[in-house]
Amino acid sequence: MENLYGIPPYRGVESSLGSYLQTLREKILNMKQVDVAGEIHRNRSAIERMEKNLVRRTELVRGYTAFIAVKCAERVEATTGEVNRPAFLEEINLALNDFFRDVGLSEEKIPPPFHTWANLERCAQHYTTVNRQSKRRSSSKKHLTTGNAPPYVLRLEDISEFVGRKDERAFFHKQLLEKHLAVITGEFGIGKTFLATRLATELASDPAKLFWHNFEYDRSFENFTEKLSRFLFANDKPALRIAWQRSGVHTPDYLMDVALQSLAEDEFVLCLDDFHLAEGDARVQEFVRRLISSLSNQKTYLLLTSRYVPPLGWRIQDRPLEGLRYPDVYDLFQKRGLAPLAPAQMHALHTVTQGHAYILSLAVSLLQITSRQSDEIIASLERTDDIRRYLFNEVFARLDAPQRAVMNALAVLNEPAPREAIEIVAEAAGIYPAIVYLSDLHLLKFDANLIAGRTYWLRPILRNFFYDLLDTPQKRIMHRRAAAYFAGCQDTLRAAMHYQHAAAQSEAAALFPEIAARDWAWIHTGQANHLRDVLKAFHSEDFKTPLHWVQVQRGLGRVAMFHREVETARAHYAQGLSALSALPQTDETHLLSLQIYLDLAEMLETSLPKQALAYLRRGHEHLRALPEGGERHRGEEIRLYNLMGRVQMEQGELDDAARFFQSALEIAQDEDAQLRIEALLNLGHIRAWQGNEAESQKLYETAHQVCKTSGDDYRRISVLVSMGIGKLLAGDWNGAQDALETAEGLSAVLGSLTQKVELGLTLGVLYTRQGKFTQAESTLLEAIRHAQHAQLYAHEIDALSSLADLYLRQGNFDTAEKTVQIAFERGKVNAYQPPELYRTQALVFLHRGETAQARQSARRALDLSRQDALEEGLSWSVVAQVVSAEGRVSEADMLFQRSYDLLIENGRWEAAQTLTAWGRTLGAASPARARAVFEQAGEIFQSLGAQHDLAIVNNALRSLS
Numbered sequence: 001m002e003n004l005y006g007i008p009p010y011r012g013v014e015s016s017l018g019s020y021l022q023t024l025r026e027k028i029l030n031m032k033q034v035d036v037a038g039e040i041h042r043n044r045s046a047i048e049r050m051e052k053n054l055v056r057r058t059e060l061v062r063g064y065t066a067f068i069a070v071k072c073a074e075r076v077e078a079t080t081g082e083v084n085r086p087a088f089l090e091e092i093n094l095a096l097n098d099f100f101r102d103v104g105l106s107e108e109k110i111p112p113p114f115h116t117w118a119n120l121e122r123c124a125q126h127y128t129t130v131n132r133q134s135k136r137r138s139s140s141k142k143h144l145t146t147g148n149a150p151p152y153v154l155r156l157e158d159i160s161e162f163v164g165r166k167d168e169r170a171f172f173h174k175q176l177l178e179k180h181l182a183v184i185t186g187e188f189g190i191g192k193t194f195l196a197t198r199l200a201t202e203l204a205s206d207p208a209k210l211f212w213h214n215f216e217y218d219r220s221f222e223n224f225t226e227k228l229s230r231f232l233f234a235n236d237k238p239a240l241r242i243a244w245q246r247s248g249v250h251t252p253d254y255l256m257d258v259a260l261q262s263l264a265e266d267e268f269v270l271c272l273d274d275f276h277l278a279e280g281d282a283r284v285q286e287f288v289r290r291l292i293s294s295l296s297n298q299k300t301y302l303l304l305t306s307r308y309v310p311p312l313g314w315r316i317q318d319r320p321l322e323g324l325r326y327p328d329v330y331d332l333f334q335k336r337g338l339a340p341l342a343p344a345q346m347h348a349l350h351t352v353t354q355g356h357a358y359i360l361s362l363a364v365s366l367l368q369i370t371s372r373q374s375d376e377i378i379a380s381l382e383r384t385d386d387i388r389r390y391l392f393n394e395v396f397a398r399l400d401a402p403q404r405a406v407m408n409a410l411a412v413l414n415e416p417a418p419r420e421a422i423e424i425v426a427e428a429a430g431i432y433p434a435i436v437y438l439s440d441l442h443l444l445k446f447d448a449n450l451i452a453g454r455t456y457w458l459r460p461i462l463r464n465f466f467y468d469l470l471d472t473p474q475k476r477i478m479h480r481r482a483a484a485y486f487a488g489c490q491d492t493l494r495a496a497m498h499y500q501h502a503a504a505q506s507e508a509a510a511l512f513p514e515i516a517a518r519d520w521a522w523i524h525t526g527q528a529n530h531l532r533d534v535l536k537a538f539h540s541e542d543f544k545t546p547l548h549w550v551q552v553q554r555g556l557g558r559v560a561m562f563h564r565e566v567e568t569a570r571a572h573y574a575q576g577l578s579a580l581s582a583l584p585q586t587d588e589t590h591l592l593s594l595q596i597y598l599d600l601a602e603m604l605e606t607s608l609p610k611q612a613l614a615y616l617r618r619g620h621e622h623l624r625a626l627p628e629g630g631e632r633h634r635g636e637e638i639r640l641y642n643l644m645g646r647v648q649m650e651q652g653e654l655d656d657a658a659r660f661f662q663s664a665l666e667i668a669q670d671e672d673a674q675l676r677i678e679a680l681l682n683l684g685h686i687r688a689w690q691g692n693e694a695e696s697q698k699l700y701e702t703a704h705q706v707c708k709t710s711g712d713d714y715r716r717i718s719v720l721v722s723m724g725i726g727k728l729l730a731g732d733w734n735g736a737q738d739a740l741e742t743a744e745g746l747s748a749v750l751g752s753l754t755q756k757v758e759l760g761l762t763l764g765v766l767y768t769r770q771g772k773f774t775q776a777e778s779t780l781l782e783a784i785r786h787a788q789h790a791q792l793y794a795h796e797i798d799a800l801s802s803l804a805d806l807y808l809r810q811g812n813f814d815t816a817e818k819t820v821q822i823a824f825e826r827g828k829v830n831a832y833q834p835p836e837l838y839r840t841q842a843l844v845f846l847h848r849g850e851t852a853q854a855r856q857s858a859r860r861a862l863d864l865s866r867q868d869a870l871e872e873g874l875s876w877s878v879v880a881q882v883v884s885a886e887g888r889v890s891e892a893d894m895l896f897q898r899s900y901d902l903l904i905e906n907g908r909w910e911a912a913q914t915l916t917a918w919g920r921t922l923g924a925a926s927p928a929r930a931r932a933v934f935e936q937a938g939e940i941f942q943s944l945g946a947q948h949d950l951a952i953v954n955n956a957l958r959s960l961s
Contacts, residue, residue: 062111065096066123085117092120112433116337152230154210155416155455158439158448159197161335161361164328171319172199176303180295181314183304186321188461189358192305193273195321203301204269208235214273216460217415218526221283222562225255226526237262239750242714256287257752257790260294264753264789267299276306288312294789323355336364341374352381358459362391365441369398392465395443402426402434407458410444411467412478416455424485425478476502483507493522493530500537508534509542516551523562532559546583550576550592554599561603573600587626594622594636601643606650613647616640638664638675645682658686673710677703681719684726693730700726717746717755721762728766731908731944736766753790757783761799768806769909771948776806793830797823801836808843817844835864835871839878846885854882870910873902877914884921892921909949912940916953927960934960 069092073085093113100110114120175182176199184192193214204210211231213224229240243258263270270291278284289312291302304310309318324332329350333340340346353360363381367374377394384390399407405426410417412425423431435456438444446456458466470478483498492511499508515522515534522531535556540549553576560569573596580589580596597619601612619640626633641664648657664679684699700723707716724739740763747755760783767776780803787796800823807816820841827833838861845854858879865871880895896918903911915937922930934957941950 062096063123065092066114066120070121089114089117089120110433112436152227152234153453154207154212155447156197156201156212157193157445158442159194160448161332161442162194162198163331163335164324165191165195165198168195168319168321169199172303173202175317176203176301180298180301181292181304181316182302183306183309183316183318184321185306185308185318187307187356189356189459190321190323191357192321194357196271196273196303196305200269200271200303203303205267209267210269210271212271212273215277216274219277219281219284220529221281221287222523222528223526224278224284225259225287226524228259232259232262235266235268237265237749239752242750243752254752254754256283256290257754259287260290260790261753261756261786263291263300264294264298267301269301269303271303271305273305275304275310276308279310285310285312289314290791293791298789323353324350324357324360325355326350328355329360332360332364336368338364338368345374345378348378348382352378352387359387359391361442362388362395365443366391366394366398368441370394388461389465392462396466396469400434402428402430403438406431406434406438407443407462407466408470408474409478410456410458411463411470412475413482414463414467416447416457418453418455421482421485422456425481427481476504480504487511492518493527493534496534497530497537500534505538505542509538509544509548512538512543512548512552516548516555519555519558523559528559528562532556535559540579546579547588547592550579553579554592554596557596557599561599566603566607569603570600585625590622590625591633591636594619594626594633594640597622598636598639598643601647605643605647609647609650612643613651616644616647620644634667634669635672635675638668638672638679641667642675642678642682645679649682649686654686654689658683661686673706673712674715677706677710677712677715677719680706681715681722684722688722688726693726696726697723697730713746714750717743717750720746721759725762728762729907733766733770733945737763737770740766753786754792754795757787757790757792757795757799760786761795761802764799764802764806768802768809769944769946769949771946773806773810777803780806793826794832797827797830797832797837798834800826801834801840804840805836808840813844813847816840820844833864835861835875837861838864839875842878842882846882851882851885854885855879858882869902870906873899873906873914874910876902877917880914881917881921889921889925893918896921908940909944909946912937912944912946912949915940916949916956919953919956923960931957931960 069088073088097110097113114123172182172184172195182199184196186192200210200212201207211228213227215224218224218227225240229243232238233241239262240255240258243255272278272288275288288302288304288310291300292312292314295302309316326347329346330340333346341349349360349363353363363377366377370377380394381387381390396404396407405428406422409422409425413421417425419432419435422435435444439446439456443458443462444456445459447454457463467475479498479502483495483502483504486492486495486498492514496508496511496515499505499511515531519531522528535552538549538552540546543549553572557569557572557576560566560572576596577593580593583589597615601615601619604612604615623633623637623640641660645657645660645664648654648660661679661683665676665683668676668679680699680703684696684703687693687696687699700719703719704716704723707713707719720739720743724736724743727733727736727739740759744756744759744763747759760779764776764780764783767773767779780799783799784796784803787793787799800819804816804819804823807813807819820837823837824833824841827837838857842854842857842861845851845857858875858881862872862875862879865875876895876899880892880899883895884892896914899914900911900918903914915933919930919933919937922933934953938950938953938957941947941953
């Protein structure tokens, strides 16, 4: 018989298991590259360290054993027709026990045996899931990183006890297939998460495409989107991760935009568990609302669990979960490997629990571990007023010391925690067998799809029960152990939090310098709320130096700034500045003052630019007090000049702004790439506004080179767009196309939907001018699709307007008219009707000979264009064409001249378009003037490379001959 999974051929179950264990032992010893037994004898001091490494592998060993055992049993049953499973299970447990002893595992670390065949099958199923995931992870791109954040790990709750719910599964599965949306509602513990996990794993063809987020521990928008960014990053969609790492300068709308763009590109399954707990964060609600509205255009599926239907403004067919049915109780007993009770008792158990999934599971757990008669327990359940608390108390009374230690440790940790953390916080022997035992009883929740890296946690209500049982000294001792564990993991933020819970403020304060040095790192890994909680728990007297108290206030200010809580941020910054003013002036106090003023200015630069400028001037005073050319504050100095430049730009003081950006560039070095790019890009904008296109393009080229050298493709998109628009306006259409198409390629990976729409609009206009009508149409239609998906209504209307103009230029007047009508309908709903829309409508009316309507539309376009010379010039051109059609040729001649005068300085192609229309109106009535006007238009088109428009002008000239 051929080999199975690398195991030697076997003739019977027992021999195959023995061969397998021997092979497995050799594999582990080779993998560790050390002779475990020899090492134990040679170096007793290394035993604990060796043992710790071995312990981490025991779950993998058990999983692999279970997997092979099941395969062996299946093979034997297929050939001989029967397997003595109880005897086989006993042989497996004995062999495993010998194996763990043989490799040097101490007695209390040896995991418990498999109690039932169902328990073994469950362990095998977990192993196969993990094995698939590990193979997928090993083939992922190795050059990508998630920055300071850990990689995304899918953690699914154990649903091996799943029973019943056949009708509910069919109902919600149909909802997902038809609407890509399902909302499972019901009371606490009724089984929402169980059902959602079952549906999600059935729906996701690849576990890598399944995203799970529970709002019990991570309720904020920041936690949610940061975790989503790591999930998308693992699926080769890094845009949200990159945007998140720069979220200090991006709005929540932008992050939503990028996330929706990434989710639209693949078939994902998103599960948001306990969604009712996110009700307090309007940004989470808005994101889900926008995602739901776009699901009809997506491959993604969205599954929510909630106590009630969330108020998302979307009609959802609600079907609250009810209790399990009576036959399901029998299935639950079978899943636990228990013999069913007498029918009357089974019926009474179902009645008293009302089929409530969690209460029923607790009751069965109690029946498993108690020596009391089942009828006595059921009678007690019938008598109690609080069945949940009764079960908690009864279960607690029957747990031994290690089992209680595990429950207490998880209650103190208050978040999913690995086995190592539980062992350290509990500080008791025999912890791992207790963990396995409690997991088998379903008192612990754990990541069923993981073995290595598995975490365990308690339901909130059970966590509160066990935490309340601890007295204050016990809590403090265990929180200290938790702090020591997290400190050893280099997670100083969580370590400080546990020290604070232990009333050990001095130990927490000792960790503060490292916390303060990494404040943005904590924020950018989704821990802004944890950071705020830790900082708010400090008091000024906790610190030996008052500067640390100032840094606490600055940290709180930065968290508030990140959350866009402007007044709260200002209050914290004011406290920090007040404390600094009472201290002797040193380099440290000047630097901290400068940093706070820069934070304040950055927060207020758009809403209150004058106030921001005042803060920057105060910051500059502190900068002057610092040693000139100091390396410690070079970054702050560049940041100051860039901020000064941005504020001056907003106020129209271009010369002053340019001087500040130039100052930033003079002191910036190669390692200051991001700050250099910002200064170069803004200085390029200023030169373009001042009419110095050559200098502007030179600055953009330099910024582009810095982006390429530093590998900053994200900022490279903005630089390329600026280059492209500059080249477009300067008449270098081929150069503009190269820049914009390169930006489009980068945006497909790194950009947001807004960027894609804006690039599509610009490229669509460029292709139209180049006469590439097919390419222009497809690009604009794609921009419209993305705009609808992202609910960018103004962009959608702009794209429709440009599309209508394209059809008009092709002579496709009927399609142009329909497109204009659609754009007007969208514009009425969204209160946005740009002048271009009315200009196109006027030309459609003019083509149909409806001059009165054309005049009305043209005048409306003119009224909307008064604040923009380019728009006004284009509108006067359309008015002139209408006036000419009405026979007022001399008046039209004057209006064309007005249009040309406005356009020639603001858009040469637009000016040439006016000349072309002007030449047509002169026509046979004044052929000499018409020829001169056409020739002037031809010269402009030829200089721009506008071959299509040049051909139209040449045809017009030939018709005059």
